Amino acid sequence: MSRIIVARHGETDWNAAGRIQGASDIDLNEAGRQQADLAAPGLAAYEPDLIVASPLRRAFDTASPVAELVGISIATDERLREREYGPWEGLTNAEIREKYPEDAARWRKGQPLQNPQIESWEQLSQRASEAMRDIAEKVQDGTAIVVCHGGSARQAVSVMLGWDVAVSGALGGLDNCHWAELRQMKSGKWRLFGYNLGPSAPHEIGSSPLARAQQA
Numbered sequence: 001m002s003r004i005i006v007a008r009h010g011e012t013d014w015n016a017a018g019r020i021q022g023a024s025d026i027d028l029n030e031a032g033r034q035q036a037d038l039a040a041p042g043l044a045a046y047e048p049d050l051i052v053a054s055p056l057r058r059a060f061d062t063a064s065p066v067a068e069l070v071g072i073s074i075a076t077d078e079r080l081r082e083r084e085y086g087p088w089e090g091l092t093n094a095e096i097r098e099k100y101p102e103d104a105a106r107w108r109k110g111q112p113l114q115n116p117q118i119e120s121w122e123q124l125s126q127r128a129s130e131a132m133r134d135i136a137e138k139v140q141d142g143t144a145i146v147v148c149h150g151g152s153a154r155q156a157v158s159v160m161l162g163w164d165v166a167v168s169g170a171l172g173g174l175d176n177c178h179w180a181e182l183r184q185m186k187s188g189k190w191r192l193f194g195y196n197l198g199p200s201a202p203h204e205i206g207s208s209p210l211a212r213a214q215q216a
Contacts, residue, residue: 002136003143004160004190005046006153007179009054009062010035015176018092021149022085025056032058035177038199040065043179048072049142052135054080054149062177063147079131080156082149083124086117110169121155121165128152129159136160136184150174157182160190172196 010032014021028036043066053063055076067074088096097104103113112120135144146156150173157180158168174180178198182190 002140002184003046004132004135004139004182005043005048005143005145005179006156006174006182007039007043007062007145007147008150008153008174008176009056009058009147010039011176012058014090019090020085020088020092020096021058022082022089023056024089026058028058028061032176033061036062036065039177039179040069042197042199043145044069046143046145048145050135050139050144051075051147052077052080052131052144053147054078054082054152056081056149059147059149063145066145066147077131077135079127080146080148080152083121083151084117084119086115086119088115088118121168124151125155125159125165125168128155132156132160136190153180157192157195161192162189 010028012021012026012032013029014024014026016029016031039062048066048070051063051067051070051072052075053059055078059080060074060076063074088100091099096107100115103115106113132146135146138144148156153174154168154171158165158171160182174196175198178196180192181194181197183193184190
């Protein structure tokens with residue numbers, strides 16, 4: 001059986017302040033490092049054969065305690081980086097509404113944004129899909145742990161389930177240092193066996209607001 005665990009990184013100061021991070025390389029804060037340490041035994045219990053992380057520090061550093069426990073190195077994949085938000089990065093939702101009112105209104109309605117510096121959900125879905133297919137190929141009959149971000153994690157899960165971008169918007173964002181479990185069936189199709197799993201909510205189905213994923 002092939003299995004992929006898709007995890008979101010721990011908390012950063014920008015998460016705590018409600019600021020859009022996107023491709024900005026923001027470190028875990030103290031709470032985030034504690035979350036990563038707390039989540040590590042639960043993730044290690046899946047006995048991964050492969051650990052892949054976004055190269056951004058908040059994802060890589062979340063994967064590090066797991067890698068230490070199981071004794072394997074972390075591979076990085078640029079395609080797992082968070083959605084690029086261009087001029088929005090570092091801003092709160094209130095600041096975005098003030099500075100970019102038209103796109104902010106489109107964002108709230110789930111419509112495509114007009115700013116060319118902001119990566120589209122379709123672009124993010126495409127690169128996440130390519131990364132996940134490569135990971136699935138490498139981990140045949142084994143387990144991979146993928147540590148990335150709120151938006152890229154949601155797309156990574158969605159593409160493995162065969163959902164398009166429009167459908168993926170119905171999936172809530174993962175909490176910091178929580179994860180989704182995907183398993184491949186004999187038919188070759190992937191199924192979701194758990195969502196928003198973690199040390200504080202081992203059986204919880206995610207209900208985090210979409211904004212939490214977008215601020216990842």
